[in-house]
Amino acid sequence: xxxxxxxxxxxxxxxxxMIRRAILKAIAIPGYQVPFASREMPMPYGWGTGGVQVxxxxxxxxDVLKVIDQGSDDTTxxxxxxxxxxxxxxxxxxxxxxxxxxxxxxxxxxxxALSENQVLVYQVPIPEPLRFLExxxxxxxxxxxxxxxxxxxxxxxxxxxxxxxxxxxYAYPVKVNARYVMDPSPTPKFDNPKMDNCPALQLFGAGRxxxxxxxxxxxxxxxxxxxxxxxxxxxxxxxxxxxxxxDSYLDEIVTDDKGSRMFVCSDTDYCEGRQAAGHHGSLxxxxxxDKAQGGANG
Amino acid sequence: xxxIAELPPGxxxxxLSAQSTFRSVMDAMARPGSLQRIVPGAGAPDMMMRGTAxxxxxxxxxxxxxxxxxxxxxxxxxxxxxxxxxxxxxVQDSSIASFALIGDAAALPxxxxxxxxxxxxxxxxxxxxxxxxxxxxxxxxxxxxxGIDGAATLxxxxxxxxxxxxxxxxxxxxxxxxxxxxxxxxxxxxxxRTTRVVSKGS
Numbered sequence: 366x367x368x369x370x371x372x373x374x375x376x377x378x379x380x381x382x383m384i385r386r387a388i389l390k391a392i393a394i395p396g397y398q399v400p401f402a403s404r405e406m407p408m409p410y411g412w413g414t415g416g417v418q419v420x421x422x423x424x425x426x427x428d429v430l431k432v433i434d435q436g437s438d439d440t441t442x443x444x445x446x447x448x449x450x451x452x453x454x455x456x457x458x459x460x461x462x463x464x465x466x467x468x469x470x471x472x473x474x475x476x477x478a479l480s481e482n483q484v485l486v487y488q489v490p491i492p493e494p495l496r497f498l499e500x501x502x503x504x505x506x507x508x509x510x511x512x513x514x515x516x517x518x519x520x521x522x523x524x525x526x527x528x529x530x531x532x533x534x535y536a537y538p539v540k541v542n543a544r545y546v547m548d549p550s551p552t553p554k555f556d557n558p559k560m561d562n563c564p565a566l567q568l569f570g571a572g573r574x575x576x577x578x579x580x581x582x583x584x585x586x587x588x589x590x591x592x593x594x595x596x597x598x599x600x601x602x603x604x605x606x607x608x609x610x611x612d613s614y615l616d617e618i619v620t621d622d623k624g625s626r627m628f629v630c631s632d633t634d635y636c637e638g639r640q641a642a643g644h645h646g647s648l649x650x651x652x653x654x655d656k657a658q659g660g661a662n663g
Numbered sequence: 664x665x666x667i668a669e670l671p672p673g674x675x676x677x678x679l680s681a682q683s684t685f686r687s688v689m690d691a692m693a694r695p696g697s698l699q700r701i702v703p704g705a706g707a708p709d710m711m712m713r714g715t716a717x718x719x720x721x722x723x724x725x726x727x728x729x730x731x732x733x734x735x736x737x738x739x740x741x742x743x744x745x746x747x748x749x750x751x752x753x754v755q756d757s758s759i760a761s762f763a764l765i766g767d768a769a770a771l772p773x774x775x776x777x778x779x780x781x782x783x784x785x786x787x788x789x790x791x792x793x794x795x796x797x798x799x800x801x802x803x804x805x806x807x808x809x810g811i812d813g814a815a816t817l818x819x820x821x822x823x824x825x826x827x828x829x830x831x832x833x834x835x836x837x838x839x840x841x842x843x844x845x846x847x848x849x850x851x852x853x854x855x856r857t858t859r860v861v862s863k864g865s
Contacts (some may be wrong), residue, residue, distance in 0.1 A: 370679060373678045373679070373682075378681065379724060380677060381681070381682075381685075382681075382721070382722060382724050385685045385689070385721070386722055386761070387786070388689060388741070389688065389689065389692050389722075389790065390786035390842075391786075392689070392693050392694060392855065393808050393840075393842045393855035393856055393857065394785050394786060394838050394856070394857075395857065397785060397838055399786045399788065400784075400786075419857045421681075422685075423685070423686065423689065424682070425679065425682045425686060426679065467678060467828050478758075480695075485704075504781045506784075507783065509776075509783075509819035510781075511782070514779060517725075529671070530857060542857065543836070544837065544838065549768065560719075564812070566689075566693045579693075580809075581692075581693045581694075581809040581810035581857075582693055582694060582809075582810050582812070583809065583810060583811055583812045584809040584810065585809075608679045
């Protein structure tokens, strides 16, 4: 009576077969959005149902799963999805990027370099990069068929005309393998260069919009730009207040109602790893170990 | 008359065997030219290799029209086994097939007879599963394209000998095209439509 009433990794086998076939075609046609029959999941659309279905279709008992939400392993979304697969598939979970074989992510790419034996699964809200420029699916599909992406360049140009620079800061459009323009999901454009020539396989799942797409390993991914306005990743000009990192993507945290703020790494695993290795930022508490050493020396 | 009891079995563990087979095929597709192994967990009828049978059980079902080459289609064992274990409809028209099973690769029909997808839906194309002699010995080929860090080398004994020359028809077609999965016993190598293959001297 206590036996679970669901299959390994929740999804039934017929659904997994359908998703697996879509994943194979997605890998064969880098950047092309493959339609799939997205299922109802025991969580609302917008909570990563696309990513969850992709993860469920690839996950095996030997996998080690990491889930991040805006870089953090500790938010509700990340914890819920990690627990979901720990319960339904019995897989080991981790927060350490290097230990994971499957990493499901919402809106970030880990700071640590990914390796060949890892798969990065993105949760995608709106997979169609042209959707806000052209609402009709029939038209955007035709535009992809003809590789007609002038509209996207007009949009970026209008940014420059209005603001003096390309103001798109996240979901910054990329061209995959010199063919398909693709939405990298709402990752900050800081992360775009990490997608290029990445050793790990990158899979994208959009549950509500029913699309799966992929970037195979070692595939060229170019952020769209202009010769006189080249692509520039954006980062707050500050070190992390907790670990002092100068190279990581930062979250801005408002600390009172007088305008005080601190900048901290958005990738919690990266930040904690650096702190454990002895790096400090301007606002980190003095580590216990240092005090003990100070006492011994003094 | 063959009864069901006489058919070779499907996966002993449907769920986990399908998962591990899929991961091997996914890794093969993501890293063209790399040799992946399938852990055999099922029986295979007649002229079907263990790897082919595992892929069939993992990816085929009632949604995937299936085309068989003449030797496969001539084997009642193969037809019965596929029908019982996968339920995939076997079609005569290769241009509507999701998958094609090629038992005797020497008699591979012209590739343009398979579904190539459309410009709007390039995913609606046939995945051709080709049984070959060997994927770790034989002539050397150099592969380039997405999924490959620079160039990859594949050693294979493949019929038809001109398979990779014929696959060049994928190049001008992209994003339409044919994806190939080569199987030799339990070894799998995939050549998606983005991969460019050249024969190395020797």
